[in-house]
Amino acid sequence: MSPRFFNTLTREVEEFEPLEHGKVRMYTCGPTVYDHAHIGNFRAYVFEDLLQRHLEFRGYEVERVMNLTDVDDKTIRGCRAAGVSLALFTQPFKQAFFEDLDALRLRPANHYPEATDPVHIARMIEMIKGLLAGENAYRADDGSVYFRIGSFAAYGRLAHYNLDELRPSGRVDSDEYEKEQIGDFALWKAWSETDGEVGWESPWGRGRPGWHIECSAMALGLLGPQIDIHCGGEDNIFPHHEAEIAQCECVTGKPFVRHWMHCKHLLVDGKKMAKSEGNFFTVRDLQAKGWTGREVRYALLAVKYREPLNFTFEGLEAARKALIRIDEWWRRIADLAAGAGAAEPLPVELFPEKFGEALDDDLNISAALAGLFDLIRDSNRLFDRGEITPGQARALQAWRDRIDSVLALAPDSDGIPAEIQALADRRIAARREKDWKLSDSLRDEILSLGWQVKDTKDGQKLARG
Ligand code: AMP
Ligand code: ZN
Numbered sequence: 369m370s371p372r373f374f375n376t377l378t379r380e381v382e383e384f385e386p387l388e389h390g391k392v393r394m395y396t397c398g399p400t401v402y403d404h405a406h407i408g409n410f411r412a413y414v415f416e417d418l419l420q421r422h423l424e425f426r427g428y429e430v431e432r433v434m435n436l437t438d439v440d441d442k443t444i445r446g447c448r449a450a451g452v453s454l455a456l457f458t459q460p461f462k463q464a465f466f467e468d469l470d471a472l473r474l475r476p477a478n479h480y481p482e483a484t485d486p487v488h489i490a491r492m493i494e495m496i497k498g499l500l501a502g503e504n505a506y507r508a509d510d511g512s513v514y515f516r517i518g519s520f521a522a523y524g525r526l527a528h529y530n531l532d533e534l535r536p537s538g539r540v541d542s543d544e545y546e547k548e549q550i551g552d553f554a555l556w557k558a559w560s561e562t563d564g565e566v567g568w569e570s571p572w573g574r575g576r577p578g579w580h581i582e583c584s585a586m587a588l589g590l591l592g593p594q595i596d597i598h599c600g601g602e603d604n605i606f607p608h609h610e611a612e613i614a615q616c617e618c619v620t621g622k623p624f625v626r627h628w629m630h631c632k633h634l635l636v637d638g639k640k641m642a643k644s645e646g647n648f649f650t651v652r653d654l655q656a657k658g659w660t661g662r663e664v665r666y667a668l669l670a671v672k673y674r675e676p677l678n679f680t681f682e683g684l685e686a687a688r689k690a691l692i693r694i695d696e697w698w699r700r701i702a703d704l705a706a707g708a709g710a711a712e713p714l715p716v717e718l719f720p721e722k723f724g725e726a727l728d729d730d731l732n733i734s735a736a737l738a739g740l741f742d743l744i745r746d747s748n749r750l751f752d753r754g755e756i757t758p759g760q761a762r763a764l765q766a767w768r769d770r771i772d773s774v775l776a777l778a779p780d781s782d783g784i785p786a787e788i789q790a791l792a793d794r795r796i797a798a799r800r801e802k803d804w805k806l807s808d809s810l811r812d813e814i815l816s817l818g819w820q821v822k823d824t825k826d827g828q829k830l831a832r833g
Contacts (some may be wrong), residue, residue, distance in 0.1 A: 406648035408641030471661030511558035581609035712759030
């Protein structure tokens, strides 16, 4: 049976069927590289990673694009403040983004197009020319080009807004008066002094693309006129994705996206985690506090993408405990399976298919993990009674490997969970600084997580407690 996902366009859970049999084309809006991405952004990327991995688990080939927005108001403001070129300013944030992706074990996309790539800029200009030719766009006196939302009857369909009711959403550009209608958005922004060195020549003079046309051009250029899934956080629905539909469909005359999927925001005290709110953590902030990428991944992954998720340190503690439980179970299986021959069928009470079925149900990860923890509890009971054979342990091992292609939560290879190792490393540093109080409290914390730390003449050693 096919997986079923909620479609923002229809507001219904629908059976998922890609256009081309067995192959999924997927576009995911990526970061604006004016700073480090925060873990709210990573909630979106972890959800997209789970989606890709589950589709692959179900046998689909996935081709995925994630763009990097490396020119917009924020990046321009940033490079001007830093007194460096746009490319020099965004480069370290691009690099940091890829490091964070790695730390969170996110499967790399097939393409990471950058908006400033001349190939894509040329595509954006071509698209805008087409929109002008079709009277879906118009030029303003200053050389900017706007999309005429009144020319596209379906505008507002994704967000379920009525075109007549469209009101400005708060931020009003100083050049608003140039527009025919308040909801019209910029395809091309004429160069102004605040843009400094940033700008490209176009038939409408020097300027730069609007954010929406960047994604449309990169999506069409890399994946073709019709794609299967387009994702982002819920703030992307309007106007960004609404605008993407309008631009693409006016140019190609074809339905752009079959399935729109958006995750709910990561919240802090009930508010969206956002740079502008100052209530954010980056992955590296959390790593500096001793949390591992694997723990952050778990905390972001474990709540279904359409449920609100409030960020708390208790949530990270719970992630740490859950991972330790999984690790212990995995070790138990590995110990028994070592030296076993072929896998043997599992006892009927260990029915492991619930995991995949839960994810087929609109990526119900909470149910999938509940299924995993039920299996851990039930198989541990059988282990305790000596009722699991080495061959059955081998079958469990194979199943674990299979679900880990989706979860990506396996412990690092030396057998000591990374989070225990991180605490132990901090303890070594504390002892070097002669901070005995911290050293003792780290020892207690390690102990509470099921590990013992021993100081030997060869240094600190870890053992299961
Ligand atoms: P930006 O860099 O602002 O363009 O955002 C990159 C991606 O992160 C987009 O898909 C946003 O929708 C998503 N995003 C931003 N903030 C949050 C949040 N607090 N929770 C979930 N996703 C978010
Ligand atoms: Zn986008």
